[in-house]
Amino acid sequence: MEKDNKNNIPKDLLVPLKRKEDTSEKLSGPSRTFMQDARRTFFKNKLAILCSLILIVIVIMSIVGPGMNEYELDDQDLSRAKMPPHIPVLENISWLGFDGTLTGEYRGDTAEHAAENAIARYDNQEDFIDIEVKTEGDGTKNSAEVEATYHVYDAKDMSDQYYWLGTDTLGRDxxxxxxxxxxxxxxxxxxxxxxxxxxxxxxxxxxxxxxxxxxxxxxxxxxxxxxxxxxxxxxxxxxxxxxxxxxxxxxxxxxxxxxxxxxxxxxxxxxxxxxxxxxxxxxxxxxxxxxxxxxxxxxxxxxxxxxxxxxxxxxxxxxxxxxxxxxxxxxxxxxxxxxxxxxxxxxxxxxxxxxxxxxxxxxxxxxxxxxxxxxxxxxxxxxx
Missing domain, CATH: 1.10.3720.10 (MetI-like)
Structure with missing residues (x-):
């Protein structure tokens, strides 16, 4: 039956297959070199790219950073020594630590004694020191604790000056x-x-x-x-x-x-x-x-x-x-x-x-x- 069905197929339906170029090994796109593959793999690594951008910023800042203010490398001034970081705008956000204050915790036998230790530590500038009592104490040794915040720039009448990362022990920026x-x-x-x-x-x-x-x-x-x-x-x-x-x-x-x-x-x-x-x-x-x-x-x-x-x-x-x-x-x-x-x-x-x-x-x-x-x-x- 199958042979009869094949013989009954109209011959006008049998179209000769035209020989075409073999496309089984034809490349769908241009080949990449090893360096192109390496570059493509590297750019896929987001962490490496982020680190590259960070390093570029650091290198640029090492070039232009020192010229962003008027202070020189060895510009010493003991009157401005040990100034904490003070940055415009950010000074209003106290928890960032750029408000130009020094904060420390001090202990004593009583809260008054601990406060005296803090005031003595900050050059007896009592008018510019905020004291917050954490533990009142009972008179025993170092049983009281206070937190002192020293407004250095106000104490030195330098509230309009800004040292972005503070100054060192010799007053250098x-x-x-x-x-x-x-x-x-x-x-x-x-x-x-x-x-x-x-x-x-x-x-x-x-x-x-x-x-x-x-x-x-x-x-x-x-x-x-x-x-x-x-x-x-x-x-x-x-x-x-x-x-x-x-x-x-x-x-x-x-x-x-x-x-x-x-x-x-x-x-x-x-x-x-x-x-x-x-x-x-x-x-x-x-x-x-x-x-x-x-x-x-x-x-x-x-x-x-x-x-x-x-x-x-x-x-x-x-x-x-x-x-x-x-x-x-x-x-x-x-x-x-x-x-x-x-x-x-x-x-x-x-x-x-x-x-x-x-x-x-x-x-x-x-x-x-x-x-x-x-x-x-x-x-x-x-x-x-």
Whole structure:
């Protein structure tokens, strides 16, 4: 029956199939390069993008911030020393802490005794101190507690002046010093990272590419440098050079590139025997061009990621050195020197520590999150 049905089909319905181009492997759109995929993946990381914007704002403020008021870096005036933050408009919102007042809790045997302690602490300016009794006390030792609010600007007849982040113990404007210190810390970190990048990539690439005796000698030198603690190098630099930006950069650069050199060496060892490198050698390409044109582009991702992790490490190391007195010397400012000054006055003037500590924390977290985003972007497994 089926054969009969097929034979009964009208022949005018049988149309020959025209041969068309095979579209089974035709691309629906233009192909993307590896860098385009990496950029696309990075821009999908909203946290990394947010951190990038924050860092851009911080860099811009480190450039223009010190010029936003009339105070200089070392403009000292003891009459305005230890002034708390005072910002227009925000001064009307007391809980923000920018109303130009100092607040502290004081204890005594009675409420009157505790109030006397507070008034004595604030230079006996009783007319400008608000006392709020929290515990009356029963006469026993330190059983009473009061909260005192000292209106510093009114007491010094400076209610029309504004120090956005307050002043330090020598009357220097903290806003100016904070952004100048940020600029110095960023410059030190970026220069040290750039030196680490150039020296580390060149050293590791040459060592791995040439191999043999060259690699053995260069790696033995590297092992000697690894055994020298950074702090010892810093002390030697301070003995030879005066404490300052130059000595810190040199100290960070002497051993800071070792990690980069080892990473680059390992990557080049994996790639130097690949087919594209052997083909370049067969065609007579010079060793320098093979390293710069073929090997480095293929390891650029790991280099960028490692550099991004190096910058916050350098910032922290500079801050640590300045904090322990081996870095910049006042009146020069960096985030480390500002934190050191704030730490000495933490109990009485906490704002001197809070602002630089928060800023250096934000910078380090932002750089690390951006580095995490770049690591994901340069990982082919993350591309979709």
């Amino acid at each position: 903290q806003w100016t010093r904070l952004w100048l210190g940020t600029r110095v810390s960023l410059i030190i970190a970026l220069v040290a990272a750039a030196i680490d990048l150039v020296v580390g990539v060149a050293y590791g690439g040459i060592s791995a590419y040439y191999g043999g005796k060259v690699d053995n000698v260069m790696q033995r030198i590297l092992e000697v440098l690894v055994g020298i603690p950074n702090l010892v190098v810093i002390l030697l630099m301070i003995l030879v050079l005066q404490p300052g930006i130059l000595s810190i950069i040199i100290a960070l650069s002497i051993t800071g590139w070792i990690g980069m050199a080892r990473i680059v060496r390992g990557e080049v060892l994996k790639l130097k025997n690949q087919e594209f490198v052997l083909a370049a050698r067969t065609l007579g390409t010079s060793n320098g061009k093979i390293i710069s044109k073929h090997l480095l582009p293929n390891i650029s991702g790991i280099i960028i990621i490692n550099t991004m992790f190096t910058i916050p490490s350098a910032i922290f190391f500079e801050a640590f050195l300045s904090f322990i007195g081996l870095g910049l010397v006042p009146p020069d400012a960096s985030l480390g020197t500002l934190i050191n000054t704030g730490f000495d006055n933490l109990r009485l003037y906490p704002y001197l520590l809070v602002f630089p500590a928060v800023l250096i924390s934000v910078i380090m977290i932002a750089f690390n999150l951006i580095a995490d985003g770049l690591r994901d972007a340069f990982d082919p497994k993350m591309h979709k």
